[in-house]
Amino acid sequence: MKPANRLAFIKEYYFSRKLQEIKEMQQNGIDVINLGIGSPDLPPPYDAVAQMQLAAKQENAHKYQSYRGADELREAFADFYQRKFQVEVNAATEILPLLGSKEGIMHISMAFLNEGDEVLIPNPGYPTYTSVTKLVGAKPVFYELKEENEWQPNFNELEKQDLSKVKIMWLNYPHMPTGVKASQHLFHDAIAFAKKHDILLINDNPYSFILNDNPESLLAYPGAKEVGLELNSVSKTFNMAGWRVGAVLGSQENLQHILKVKSNMDSGMFLPLQLGVAVALKENEDWFKNLDFLYKNRRTKIIELVEKLDCQLEDRDLVGMFVWAKIPEAYQTSEEFSEHILQTHHLFAAPGTVFGSGGEGYIRFSLCVDEATIEKAIKRVEA
Template identity: 30%
Template sequence: MQFAKRLEPLQHNVFADMDQAKAKARASGLEVIDLSLGSLDLPAANHITDAIAQALTDTSSHGYLLFHGTKDFRQAAADWYSKKFAVSVDPETEVLPLIGSQEGTAHLPLAVLNPGDFALLLDPGYPSHSGGVYLASGQIYPMPLRAENGFLPVLEEVPSTVLAQAKMMVLSYPHNPTTAIAPLSFFQKAVAFCQQHNLVLVHDFPYLDLVFAENIAPSIFQADREKTVSIEFFTLSKSYNMGGFRIGFAIGNPALIKALRQVKAAIDFNQYRGILNGAIAALSGPQDNVKSNVAILRDRRDTFIQALNRIGWEVPTPPATMYIWAKLPEPWASDSLTFAAKLVENTGVAVAPGAGFGKFGEGYVRFALVHQPQILEKAVIGISKFLYP
């Protein structure tokens, strides 16, 4: 059999390699402490799961759900957004339900790119951003994120020859994996840049609520209030612990929403109405569980960083997200994949190698704060034994 060339860039995946390494560690009898995946161990709130459960006995909810059947959810999303960011949203033309934000970032390139067009992506960045471009037969121009620039791209570095073929730019702040927050001033600059070069501005926004201290995560539409070039993707996976329910939505320029809706209509229907009911309860109901999540993650962050500091691994305190982005010590500073593979093989502690997020992620590893503090401290003990045998 012969397969499409667009699959070639997708054949190698360091996270699949890490999955094999974890399986091998378990088979050897090691207890695996998995800090490689951003899947929180916290449950969805009762008022969310109750709303889903109540739909199960309603047999009218058991069939296909088309766009117009999602009206209540789209209204709840628009109301939630308007309340949070003071930007008006039309639920009919500017909101689209999604199976998580990853569906949006992976499928939008099919609506925007022609074969050979460039997409400007953050490097390091979330893997589905590049995957969607490859599936659309586009080209990627990586925008390096460096610590000295606050992990923000330098837009002036993008070559004019690339811009002549570029159709979209993808941002995502608070950022996975670096944990950086982009200030509103940067978004204003990015909007002006995309307007000048006729680019679609995509903002993946899953960690908007997971910010610490006095930090604020702005929306792209606080910089592009008229929604001239932008689309923003949200998920209920992080804020509301609904990762397994696969529910998110897009808000954006009506033409972009319409184009993404056309792609979605060719691929799938919407989720079960009960899940949408749960999402409505999440967005419109009490937000105490969101605040609780942030407090729990802040405690885990502080515990983990203090434990790393005690063994001599100094890392900066992240202002947001559920991750620690740590520069590797010598002699591992240029081989994050080998470090991650050897670490899980010897200790059972699994981390995400920075190289899995792009060329400029090399030299780092990402720790996900997805376990209770005592387990995180146990993981650091294993790391210490590996680094200093």
């Protein structure tokens, strides 16, 4: 059967292919240490798991659930945003739970993009922004993020472009893969830019609480709800990547458009998952302090590994669960270096070009492995 034409414009997700290759190496007896994937290896909050187990025994737990999400989950997200970001959102109308924020990228794109519309996408940036844009028939327009500009958008350069067809601009701060935070004026400038050019501004915000003592939300800035949406997730903050629970927050009008798409693509989330996440969102500061303690220790070890591999690190105090480093000068491309350490040391780290041409010359290491495993990787390189 001939596939749809849209598939000609996208490839299988890089990590989907690479993980299969690593699995085959392991099946052949090669002990590959995977430092490439941002899937938390730590447990979620105990109380959240207990609540999920308890809820699974409720009489109505296994029925279809609301497309808008459980009241308890929306209220927990609203309280979380008030406590952590000082942002007021209406739990009934300005929060839409999702099956993970990755699902939200597709729903938002389907709700707002027509064929031929253009989308401003960061380079380097999360590959799904590009693939989803192509899947819905829109055109990716990349804006360059450069180390000399601290990986921030250059709005002066963007103003020189023809923006007449641009419908959406993706932001992702704290930024993945580089780990930088939004500059002091970024969100303010982005909102003004979006208003001027009638662009929907979306901040994808899953990394705010990993090694970050000053979490920020786009929605905390004046005028943000008029032109903006924010995606968030419990995957990284609460070690719940496999639970597939996130949310999109913004104005009631914009969420109604997204709900039209969502309600035709799923039949609600499993209620025990929603109630478990609602408990997780109420965790106190000890949760975040303990998480940071573990990730700081891991980051110190990963930096040691990076230096053993002769990579260069400009910033040792990055946010999020990755370390972004320059490859050694002896290697021409990121993929060449990534393949070298895979075949030589049986270590996998993600080449920067996975995240766009702007990632050439860089490599990304994940903090989602324990210290003993990182120490094992260091000894391999030393040997």
